[in-house]
Amino acid sequence: MDPVYLDNNATTRTDPRVVETMLPFFTEQFGNASSMHAFGAQVGDALGKARKQLQALLGAEFDHEIVYTSGGTEADNAAILSALETQVGRDEIITSAVEHPAVLSLLAHLEKIGRAKVHIIGVDSMGRLDMEAFSEALSPATAIVSIMWANNETGTIFPVEQLAGLAHRVGALFHTDAVQAVGKLPIDLSSSQIDMLSLSGHKLHGPKGIGALYVRKGVRFRPLIRGGHQERGRRAGTENVPGIIGLGKAAELALEYMAEEQTRVAALRDRLEKGLLQRIGNSFVTGDPSSRLPNTSNVAFEYIEGEAILLLMNREGIAASSGSACTSGSLEPSHVLRAMNVPYTAAHGAIRFSFSRENTDTDVDRVIEAMPPIIERLREMSPFWRERDKQAAGFNPTYA
Amino acid sequence: MWEYSEKVKDYFFNPKNSGVLEGADGVGDVGAISCGDALRLMIKVDEPTQTITDARFQTFGCGSAIASSSALTEIIIGKTIDEALRISNQDIADFLGGLPPEKMHCSVMGYEALQAAVANYRGETWVDDHEEGALICKCFGIDEAMIERTVRSNGLTKVEEITNFTKAGGGCSTCAEGIEGVLERVNAEMVAEGVLAPEMAFNPQAYVRPVKEKKVVPLETVLAAAPQPEPEVRPEPAPSPAAMTTLQKIRLIEETIEQIRPSLQRDGGDCELIDVDGNRVMVRLTGACVGCHLSSATIEGVQARLVEAVGVPLLVVPATPMH
Numbered sequence: 088m089d090p091v092y093l094d095n096n097a098t099t100r101t102d103p104r105v106v107e108t109m110l111p112f113f114t115e116q117f118g119n120a121s122s123m124h125a126f127g128a129q130v131g132d133a134l135g136k137a138r139k140q141l142q143a144l145l146g147a148e149f150d151h152e153i154v155y156t157s158g159g160t161e162a163d164n165a166a167i168l169s170a171l172e173t174q175v176g177r178d179e180i181i182t183s184a185v186e187h188p189a190v191l192s193l194l195a196h197l198e199k200i201g202r203a204k205v206h207i208i209g210v211d212s213m214g215r216l217d218m219e220a221f222s223e224a225l226s227p228a229t230a231i232v233s234i235m236w237a238n239n240e241t242g243t244i245f246p247v248e249q250l251a252g253l254a255h256r257v258g259a260l261f262h263t264d265a266v267q268a269v270g271k272l273p274i275d276l277s278s279s280q281i282d283m284l285s286l287s288g289h290k291l292h293g294p295k296g297i298g299a300l301y302v303r304k305g306v307r308f309r310p311l312i313r314g315g316h317q318e319r320g321r322r323a324g325t326e327n328v329p330g331i332i333g334l335g336k337a338a339e340l341a342l343e344y345m346a347e348e349q350t351r352v353a354a355l356r357d358r359l360e361k362g363l364l365q366r367i368g369n370s371f372v373t374g375d376p377s378s379r380l381p382n383t384s385n386v387a388f389e390y391i392e393g394e395a396i397l398l399l400m401n402r403e404g405i406a407a408s409s410g411s412a413c414t415s416g417s418l419e420p421s422h423v424l425r426a427m428n429v430p431y432t433a434a435h436g437a438i439r440f441s442f443s444r445e446n447t448d449t450d451v452d453r454v455i456e457a458m459p460p461i462i463e464r465l466r467e468m469s470p471f472w473r474e475r476d477k478q479a480a481g482f483n484p485t486y487a
Numbered sequence: 488m489w490e491y492s493e494k495v496k497d498y499f500f501n502p503k504n505s506g507v508l509e510g511a512d513g514v515g516d517v518g519a520i521s522c523g524d525a526l527r528l529m530i531k532v533d534e535p536t537q538t539i540t541d542a543r544f545q546t547f548g549c550g551s552a553i554a555s556s557s558a559l560t561e562i563i564i565g566k567t568i569d570e571a572l573r574i575s576n577q578d579i580a581d582f583l584g585g586l587p588p589e590k591m592h593c594s595v596m597g598y599e600a601l602q603a604a605v606a607n608y609r610g611e612t613w614v615d616d617h618e619e620g621a622l623i624c625k626c627f628g629i630d631e632a633m634i635e636r637t638v639r640s641n642g643l644t645k646v647e648e649i650t651n652f653t654k655a656g657g658g659c660s661t662c663a664e665g666i667e668g669v670l671e672r673v674n675a676e677m678v679a680e681g682v683l684a685p686e687m688a689f690n691p692q693a694y695v696r697p698v699k700e701k702k703v704v705p706l707e708t709v710l711a712a713a714p715q716p717e718p719e720v721r722p723e724p725a726p727s728p729a730a731m732t733t734l735q736k737i738r739l740i741e742e743t744i745e746q747i748r749p750s751l752q753r754d755g756g757d758c759e760l761i762d763v764d765g766n767r768v769m770v771r772l773t774g775a776c777v778g779c780h781l782s783s784a785t786i787e788g789v790q791a792r793l794v795e796a797v798g799v800p801l802l803v804v805p806a807t808p809m810h
Contacts, residue, residue: 390520391547394549395548420523435523468502468553470547473507
């Protein structure tokens, strides 16, 4: 039986058309774009085309607003560190409690070395930002606000446009980690107030090891990596040519499939959720159902632990992921679910199903069939299951 | 994905003795749903012989938690209470063919559940000695409070000392930064309280994290405490390699291994000669050596000793796969 891959927020399959586009740049067209000969010129042209393709997906006004990086993490680091340098006299950073570690770990470090004061804004039980706390944290000392476009674990979408406007009122820059949003949501940066945006190739059927930071024209920028003149001096190092070409093709395809992502993929996701919740009691969807990525579903199964669920799913050929402590090697369950105050009874058993355009109705049927016995089996083994009435007293999720 | 041994997978996918044990004589509950793992161990004890006749478990937790629980029941059934209490968490891990370092706490949970179940059977209450605090070293389950306590009561100022006293940082060593942080904070507090001279305190700027060296324990060190055979009772001095027959060589190897064994036995281990093939000497480490992460060092020690005794280059290889 074919495996069912529902872990597309972790990474996607590189689209074969992307691979095909990249291959010549490993073989015939191996030149260095900086070289003064035909080998280089050929590559330079291809890079220019790829940049236009990504520009189109982002709806950016200028193609030189794109700075290629090694991925989303580097883009996040570059954006935040640049802002601290260019926003002279400002040393405060505002972020959310549910950011990716690419942002949170960096900020924890900056705070530890005394480089910045960090305000971490909490979220409600659906993962929505505490707007009041956000507004209060803004001040003339704020150098940059970094809030993700959409959460990787729950899919909850943040009102980035509104947040950018608020940030600008106090003269702060606004950065968004849009790694999960790019390719899944329509984006038009030319009509946006967002100053910087991070994206990653492998989340949209592009290759791994390539990403980009969008830097709005006019926003002062200091490079993270210094050296050669590549990327207009904003990111030194010989271009990852095949990666950039692949990301361009992936962006073109993402634009082509954007409508399908919103309709067919979302419908698959909804059908899976409905099927699971109907068949499996003591389970509920986390996140904000009214404002979510079309491909993401995070279902919490109470009284069992995520890694055990994943191992049994894997045996059935189903790949998903879990915010469970045991899969990450830490002892705390997902910081996202903890920030949302998802009860411990459920936080450890949350499974994230993330779809892509490559998933089918058959995939959904397979998962709906496979999950109930897996959940039942582990619950039978759990010391909490039979005593759940005692455990669950006072807990009644209202948005199941 | 974790690298689980085949045995861990087998005990997770086909757990033995899971479920409720009706009329259990002792029940041990450890862990909590908030921690991400919890285990209830139920045992039946034959009163006159003090033998555990049946054991079952219920576990909330990851794959290795379930496998460790099931392994524990298999290990203790048929054992007397006293025998069972001598089982360590390492025994549980060994039974499963090893656990990833980050998952060793699953075996600790099994060990604790057993202590709790026996205490319950005896009408006592088992109190775990965990302090609430952030777990720093996941390999050995050492939390911040324990490191702080150890630093304070022993006046520690070096990361290596913490590893020696608590084991923290002695496994995968990913927590080195965390240990440094605790040490820096506690030492600073001790300086402020006037119980530590400022120049003694841990100074992260001056600190160079030691490069993890390949740990070769010279057998001489291991043997130091053991009664050494007097030189005069040693066998004939090794004949020169050229003059030695294969039979002589094997005898010499046998005799040397016989000399080594008592020191290994003192640590609960043992070593037996399986075969000699040219210059390859196959030995089997048994007992406590099995699964001991120092077993490769032991093998090297045996090799050094053999080469010295026989006077020709020899390659000592374990007859069973090592960890």
